[in-house]
Amino acid sequence: MDTRHSPTDYFEIRLKGHLDTRWASWFEGMTIILTEEGDTVLAGPVADQAALHGLLKKVRDLGLLLISVNRVEPG
Amino acid sequence: MPDNLLQTKFHVPRLRPFLVPRPHLIEALNQGLAGKLTLISAPAGFGKTTLVSTWIDTLQTGSDTLLSKSLSPTPTQIAWLSLDGNDHVPARFLSYVIAALQRIDPHIGVSARSMLQASPLPIPALLTALLNDITAQPDRLVLVLDDYHVVDAPQIDEALAFLLDHLPPQLHLVITTREDPNLPLARLRVRGLLTEVRAADLRFTVAETAAFLQQVMGLALTSDQIAALEARTEGWIAGLQMAALSMRGQKDVSGFIQSFTGSHRFVLDYLLEEVLHQQPAHVQTFLLKTAVLNQLTGSLCDALTGENNGQQILESLERANLFIVPLDNERRWYRYHHLFAELLRQTSFTSDETHERDLHIRASQWYEANSLELEAFHHAVAANDVARAARLIEGEGLPLYFRGEAIPVRHWLESLPETEFRARPALWVTYASVLTMTGRVRDSIEEILQAAETALQDTVDDEKTTDLIGQIAANRAMLAVLTNQVDTIVTQSQRALEYLRPDNAPMRTTTTWTLGYAYQLQGNRAAARQAYADTIAQSQKSGNIMTEIAATTCLAQIQEMDNQAYQAAETFQRTLQLMSDPPWPGACEACVGLARIYYQWNDLETAERYGRQGLALARQLENVDTPVACDVLLARVQLACGDAAEALTTLTEADQFVQQHQFGHWAGEITDIRIQVLLHQGNLAAAAQLAQAHDLPISQARIHIAQGDPNAALAHLEPLRQQAEAKDWADMRLQVLLLQALAYQAADEHEWAVQTIGEALARAAPGGLLRPFVDEGPPMATLLREGVKNGVAPLFAQQVLAAFGEADVPQLQTFQRLPDPLSERELEVLKLLTTELTGPEIARELMISLNTMRTHTKNIYSKLGVTSRRTAVRRAEELNLL
Numbered sequence: 001m002d003t004r005h006s007p008t009d010y011f012e013i014r015l016k017g018h019l020d021t022r023w024a025s026w027f028e029g030m031t032i033i034l035t036e037e038g039d040t041v042l043a044g045p046v047a048d049q050a051a052l053h054g055l056l057k058k059v060r061d062l063g064l065l066l067i068s069v070n071r072v073e074p075g
Numbered sequence: 076m077p078d079n080l081l082q083t084k085f086h087v088p089r090l091r092p093f094l095v096p097r098p099h100l101i102e103a104l105n106q107g108l109a110g111k112l113t114l115i116s117a118p119a120g121f122g123k124t125t126l127v128s129t130w131i132d133t134l135q136t137g138s139d140t141l142l143s144k145s146l147s148p149t150p151t152q153i154a155w156l157s158l159d160g161n162d163h164v165p166a167r168f169l170s171y172v173i174a175a176l177q178r179i180d181p182h183i184g185v186s187a188r189s190m191l192q193a194s195p196l197p198i199p200a201l202l203t204a205l206l207n208d209i210t211a212q213p214d215r216l217v218l219v220l221d222d223y224h225v226v227d228a229p230q231i232d233e234a235l236a237f238l239l240d241h242l243p244p245q246l247h248l249v250i251t252t253r254e255d256p257n258l259p260l261a262r263l264r265v266r267g268l269l270t271e272v273r274a275a276d277l278r279f280t281v282a283e284t285a286a287f288l289q290q291v292m293g294l295a296l297t298s299d300q301i302a303a304l305e306a307r308t309e310g311w312i313a314g315l316q317m318a319a320l321s322m323r324g325q326k327d328v329s330g331f332i333q334s335f336t337g338s339h340r341f342v343l344d345y346l347l348e349e350v351l352h353q354q355p356a357h358v359q360t361f362l363l364k365t366a367v368l369n370q371l372t373g374s375l376c377d378a379l380t381g382e383n384n385g386q387q388i389l390e391s392l393e394r395a396n397l398f399i400v401p402l403d404n405e406r407r408w409y410r411y412h413h414l415f416a417e418l419l420r421q422t423s424f425t426s427d428e429t430h431e432r433d434l435h436i437r438a439s440q441w442y443e444a445n446s447l448e449l450e451a452f453h454h455a456v457a458a459n460d461v462a463r464a465a466r467l468i469e470g471e472g473l474p475l476y477f478r479g480e481a482i483p484v485r486h487w488l489e490s491l492p493e494t495e496f497r498a499r500p501a502l503w504v505t506y507a508s509v510l511t512m513t514g515r516v517r518d519s520i521e522e523i524l525q526a527a528e529t530a531l532q533d534t535v536d537d538e539k540t541t542d543l544i545g546q547i548a549a550n551r552a553m554l555a556v557l558t559n560q561v562d563t564i565v566t567q568s569q570r571a572l573e574y575l576r577p578d579n580a581p582m583r584t585t586t587t588w589t590l591g592y593a594y595q596l597q598g599n600r601a602a603a604r605q606a607y608a609d610t611i612a613q614s615q616k617s618g619n620i621m622t623e624i625a626a627t628t629c630l631a632q633i634q635e636m637d638n639q640a641y642q643a644a645e646t647f648q649r650t651l652q653l654m655s656d657p658p659w660p661g662a663c664e665a666c667v668g669l670a671r672i673y674y675q676w677n678d679l680e681t682a683e684r685y686g687r688q689g690l691a692l693a694r695q696l697e698n699v700d701t702p703v704a705c706d707v708l709l710a711r712v713q714l715a716c717g718d719a720a721e722a723l724t725t726l727t728e729a730d731q732f733v734q735q736h737q738f739g740h741w742a743g744e745i746t747d748i749r750i751q752v753l754l755h756q757g758n759l760a761a762a763a764q765l766a767q768a769h770d771l772p773i774s775q776a777r778i779h780i781a782q783g784d785p786n787a788a789l790a791h792l793e794p795l796r797q798q799a800e801a802k803d804w805a806d807m808r809l810q811v812l813l814l815q816a817l818a819y820q821a822a823d824e825h826e827w828a829v830q831t832i833g834e835a836l837a838r839a840a841p842g843g844l845l846r847p848f849v850d851e852g853p854p855m856a857t858l859l860r861e862g863v864k865n866g867v868a869p870l871f872a873q874q875v876l877a878a879f880g881e882a883d884v885p886q887l888q889t890f891q892r893l894p895d896p897l898s899e900r901e902l903e904v905l906k907l908l909t910t911e912l913t914g915p916e917i918a919r920e921l922m923i924s925l926n927t928m929r930t931h932t933k934n935i936y937s938k939l940g941v942t943s944r945r946t947a948v949r950r951a952e953e954l955n956l957l
Contacts (some may be wrong), residue, residue: 017341022421038339060224060253063119063313063414064341 010072011052013042016065027055039067083370083402085175087155087219088128091396093291095283097126100272104130104249107270108151108215111242112263115251117274119414120313123251124221126277131155131219150214152179157221163228166191169201172218176209179216182914183208186943189651198234203241204945210243211913223252232257239263278310287312292319292396300332307336313414314342316396321349347418350397361388362397366419367434367457370402371409378441379434432458439463448475449483456487461495465502476505477581477619481512500530501539504546511553512621524550538576545574549582552589557698559740564593581622584613588626595629598802604633624653628664635668638805640842644672644940652942663692663701670708674715677845677878678953683712700738703729707741710748715846719752726752743771750774751850754781776814780854785821788814809838813847813855820858832858833867840871845878855879895938897956904931906957909948 013030019040021032028051030044046052052069059066104126107113115123134151154175162168170191173184187205190197209216236258239248250256263269279287284305288294296304308314318335325331331349338345351359364379365371373386389409392399398415402408411419435458442451448470455464468475468484476484488506496502507523524547534540548571555563568590575582591606610626613619631646650665666689673682686708693701706729713722726745733741746769753762759781766774772791779788792815799807812835819828839847848855856879863872897905907917918928936942939950951957 015341018339018344019341020344023344026417026421034339040341061119061413062343062417063121063311 009046010044011042011046011055012068012070012072013055013059014067014069015040015042015059016067019064027058030055043072083408084157084159084171085155085178086157086403087131087153088124088157089401089404090125090128090132094125094129095279095287095291097129097283100126100276101130101133103270103272103276108217108247110263110268110270111239111248112258112268113247113249113270113272114255114260115249115272115277116253116255117272117277118253120311121274121277122312123272123277126272127219127221127249127251131217134217152212152214152216154179154216154218155221156219158223158225160225163226163231165196165198165228165230165234168226168228168231169196169198169234172220173205176205176216176218179214180212180913182944183212186945189943189946198230199237202234202238206238206241206243206246209246211911212245215245215247217247217249219249219251221251223250223256224254229257277312279305279312279315280310281305284310284315287315288319292316292323294319294322294328296328296332300329303332303336308342311342313412314346316398317343317346317350320395320397321346321353324353343414343418347422351422357382357384358388358392361385362392362419363422364434366411366416367431367454368438369410371399371411372407375438375441375445379437432460436460436463439467443467452487453483461491461499465499465505468505473581473617473619474505474508476509476512477621481509481621485509496526497530500527500534501543503527503530504543504550507550508546511550520550520554541574542576542579545571545576545579546582548574549586549589552586556589556592557700558737559596559700561593561596564589564596568593580613580617581619584610584617584619584622587613588622588629591626592629595633598804600633600636600803604630607633620653624650624661627653628661628668631665631668635672636804636806638809638838638842638844640672640675640844641940644669645937647672648940648942660692660695663689663696663699663705665689666692667701667704667708670705674708674711675842675844675846676953677849679712679715683709686712698736700733700736700741702732703738703741703745706732707744707748710752711850714748714752714755715850719755722748722752743769747771747774750778754778773810773814776818777851780814780817780821783821785818788818789822792818805838809835809844809847812838813851816858817851817854820854820861825861828858829862829865829867832862833865836862836868836871836875839875840868843874845875848875849878897935897938901931901935901938902956904928905935905947905951908932908935908944909951909957 016039018034018038019032019042024030024032027042028044030042033041033043035041042055046055056066056069104113115127117123131153135153154172156171156175158168158171162171170188173188173191176183184205185208187201187208190201190204235248235256239258242248260269264271281302285296285298285301288296288301288304304315304318308318321335322328322331335345351362354362361376361380361382365376368375368379371385371389373389376385376389377383386406389399390406393401393406393409398412399409400412402410410416435454439451439454439458439460442448442454448467452464452467452475455467464487470477475481484505488502488509491502496506503523504527507520507527510520510523527543527547531540531543548567552564552567552571555567568586571586572583575586577583587606588610591603591610594600594603594606607626607630611623611630614623614626627646627650631643631650634640634643634646647665647668651662651669654662654665666685670682670685670689673679673685686705690702690705690709693699693705706725710722710725710729713719713725726749729741729745733739733745746765750762750765750771751774753759753765754777759778762774763778763782766778772795776788776791776795779785779791792811795807796811796815798804799811812831816828816831816835819825819831835848839845848859856876859872859876859879863869863876903921904917907920910917912920914928914932915925918925921928923931932944936947939947939954941947941950
C-alpha cells in the first residue's frame with residue numbers, strides 16, 4: 001500500500017460532541033461540521049502525515065473523544 | 076529558564092485540601108512498587124497528576140497505613156520531574172532526570188553527568204553509571220516522570236527501555252502520559268512487572284461523582300442529577316469539575332443540569348462560558364488576559380492587567396479550585412492547567428489579535444525589567460515586535476547568543492523577511508555572529524557581512540555604525556580563525572579593536588581571543604598564553620561562557636604543546652564542564668585534546684574513546700578542521716595497536732577531508748604518520764621518498780637513523796633543536812632530544828646518548844609522557860634500559876619501559892607521577908572511593924565530617940585531573956596509587 005499522500009489530500013476527523021466553531025483556527029483551518037448524531041467532523045486539507053499527527057495530538061490534548069479518521073476525495 | 080523557575084520542574088504538585096479519596100487506586104499504586112513500572116495513561120483531565128501526588132503524600136506521611144498492609148516498611152524517596160516540550164533532547168532530558176535524583180542524594184549520577192557532553196551521547200554507559208549509583212542507595216527510590224507524552228522522542232524511549240531492562244530493585248519508575256509510551260509494555264505486563272492505571276480506572280464512578288459533587292464541591296444534588304452528570308461527562312474529572320464550578324452560583328441547578336445533559340456541545344465548550352460568567356468581572360478579565368503566560372506570578376499578572384491584585388487573585392483561584400497549578404511551595408509561581416489555558420486562549424483571542432500582541436509586549440516588558448531576558452525575548456517574538464526582539468537579543472551587557480541561546484535566536488532571525496534585515500542592518504551582523512557561533516559557517520557569512528556593509532553606507536555615521544563596522548571585522552577575524560589565515564586574523568582583529576565601542580566587552584573579548592589564536596599560529600606561545608588568560612578573565616567577568624570556552628580550550632592546547640599534560644587535561648576537562656549542558660559540538664576540540672593526552676599517557680582505549688567522541692561532535696560543525704585532528708589521533712592509536720592497514724585507511728579519510736576543505740596545513744602531520752606506518756611495515760625506501768618530497772625534517776632524521784646514517788640524522792636535528800630552544804617549543808624540543816639520543820646511540824656515542832635520553836626523560840616525566848618514547852620502537856627500549864643502568868631518572872624510565880609492554884620490568888610500588896602528589900589522608904580517602912561505600916559512609920569510616928571528606932575528594936579530583944569518582948578510581952589504578 002502506498003502510504004504517501006499528496007498535499008491536496010483531504011481528511012475527515014470525527015469527534016464525539018459538538019465543538020464550537022471558534023476552534024477552527026486552532027485546528028489549522030479545518031472546517032468544523034456538526035452532525036445530527038451529536039458528533040463533530042473536522043474536514044479539510046492536511047499537508048502531510050506530520051500535519052495529520054499534529055492535528056490528532058491537538059484532539060488528544062483537548063481531551064476530545066476521537067471516533068474516526070478518514071481520507072476522502074475532495075469534492 | 077531562571078533558576079527559581081527551573082526548580083519548579085522538580086516540585087511535587089501541592090495537594091488540594093479536599094479530594095475524593097480513591098483508596099483502590101492508591102492500593103494499586105502501592106502494589107505496583109513490587110514491579111518495575113507504573114504507567115498512568117489517560118487523556119487530559121483525568122486526574123493523573125493528582126493521583127500520583129496523593130499517593131506520594133500517603134507514602135511520605137504514612138497516612139494510609141491501614142490500607143497499605145502490602146507495603147514493606149522500606150523508606151521511600153521520591154524524585155519528581157515535570158516534563159515540558161523542550162525536554163525531547165536526550166541530553167537535556169537525562170540531565171533533568173539526574174538533577175531530580177540528585178535532590179535525594181547529590182552523589183547520585185555524578186559520573187553520569189560528566190558524560191552528558193559527549194556526542195553521540197553514550198546513553199547505555201551513562202545509564203549504567205547512574206544505575207550503579209542507585210544500587211548503592213539504602214532507600215527505595217521512585218522516579219516520577221510527569222507528562223511523558225510531551226517528550227515524544229524515540230531516543231528517550233530507548234533510554235527508558237534500557238533503564239527498565241537494567242532496573243535495580245531499589246528503583247521504581249512512574250510515568251504519567253496522555254498516550255502509551257513506546258516501551259516494552261507487553262513484556263513487562265506478561266512478567267507482572269507493570270501496573271497500569273488507565274482512563275477506565277481513573278474516571279469517577281457514580282459513587283465518586285457523588286462524593287466529589289457533594290463533599291468536595293459542596294453541592295446538594297439528587298441521585299438522579301448525579302447520575303445524569305456522570306453520564307454526560309462519562310466520569311471525566313475535568314468535565315465534572317467544570318460542571319460543579321458552573322453550578323456553584325446557579326439559582327436553577329436542575330434547569331442547568333437539564334440543559335447541560337441535553338446538549339451535544341463539547342463539555343468544555345459548554346461549561347467554560349458558564350464558569351467564566353460565574354466569576355466576577357475583574358476575575359474574568361484577569362483569566363482572559365493572563366492566558367498568554369506560561370508561568371504566572373503576581374506582579375507579572377499585574378503588568379498584563381494594569382491592576383494591583385495579581386497575587387491575591389492567583390491565591391483565590393487556587394482556593395476556588397479554578398484550574399491553577401502551584402509551581403512551588405512559596406505561592407510565587409503558578410501555571411494554568413494546560414487544558415484550561417488552551418480554552419482560555421481560544422476564548423480570548425479568536426476575535427482580537429492586536430489585544431494578544433499588546434499582552435505579549437507587556438509580558439516581555441515585565442520579564443525584561445526582572446532581568447529574565449530570554450523570556451522577554453520569547454514574548455517579543457510572540458508579539459511579532461521585531462525592534463524589541465532585536466534589542467533584547469543584544470541583552471544587558473551580553474547578547475543572548477553569547478549565553479548559550481544562539482539557536483532560538485537563529486531560528487527567529489531565519490523566520491524574518493528580508494525587508495526587516497534591510498531596515499535594520501544590525502540584524503545582518505547579529506545573524507552573521509549567530510551563524511558563526513552555532514558552527515553554521517558557510518561562504519554565505521561573508522555575503523551577509525557584505526550586505527550589512529552595503530546597508531551601513533546609507534546610515535548616519537554615528538557611534539552605533541562605527542561599532543557595527545567593528546563587529547563586522549570581528550566576525551571576519553573569527554571566520555579567518557576557522558581557516559587559519561593568520562594575516563587576515565591579525566588585520567581584522569586590529570580593525571575590530573579600533574572600531575568597536577569601548578564598552579562592547581563581549582566583542583572585544585572575542586577579538587582578544589582571535590588575536591591570541593593568531594599568535595598561536597605564529598608559534599608565539601607566550602603571547603598566545605597571555606591573550607588567552609586575558610580572554611578568560613574578561614569573559615568570566617562578563618559571564619561570556621562561549622568565549623571562555625574557546626579561550627580555555629586554546630589555553631589547554633598551549634599547555635599540551637608545552638608538555639604540561641596534567642594541567643592541559645585539567646583545562647580541557649574544565650571546558651567540558653563549562654559546556655556540559657547543553658552539549659555543544661564545540662566540545663570536539665577538548666575531546667580530541669584529551670584523546671591526545673591519553674595517547675601520550677599510553678591509555679589507548681581512553682584515547683580512542685575521546686577521539687571518537689571528538690569526531691562525532693566535530694562532524695556536526697561545518698568548515699572546521701577538527702575532524703582531521705581526530706583522524707590523525709585515531710590513526711596514531713591504530714598504529715600503536717599494530718594495525719597499520721586500519722591506520723592507513725583513517726589517514727586516507729583525513730586526506731580526503733583536507734582536500735575537500737582545503738586544510739592544507741595538515742598535510743605535513745598526516746604525511747609524518749604515513750611515514751611512521753611505512754617504517755612500521757619496514758618499507759624504508761617509500762618512507763624516505765615521502766619524507767624527501769614533503770621536506771619533513773623530523774621524519775627525515777628518523778629515516779636516516781633507520782638507514783644507519785646517524786650523522787645525517789644529527790645534521791637534520793641540530794637546526795630544529797636551535798629553533799625549538801629559541802622559540803621555547805617544549806614538544807619539539809622533546810621530540811628532537813629523543814631522536815638525537817637514538818642517533819647518538821646508533822653512532823656508538825653511548826655517553827651522549829645516555830645523557831640526552833636523561834634530559835628527555837626529565838622533560839617528559841612531569842607530564843607523564845610515555846608515548847613519545849614508545850613510538851620510537853625497540854631501539855628506544857634498549858637505550859632506556861641502558862639509561863636505567865646508568866641511573867638516569869630510574870623511576871620514570873621504568874614506567875616508560877613498562878609501557879613498552881616489557882615483561883621483565885619490575886612493577887613499581889606506589890610511585891606517584893603527579894605534579895602535586897596526594898597526601899596520606901587523601902590516599903586513604905582514595906582507597907575508600909574504590910569501594911561501594913557512599914560519601915557519608917566513607918566520612919564515618921574515617922571519622923571525619925562530611926565537609927572535610929568532600930574537601931579531600933575535591934583535592935583528589937583536582938590533583939588527578941578528573942571530575943568524577945569513577946574516573947578518579949580509574950586514574951588511581953593507572954597511576955598505581957592503590
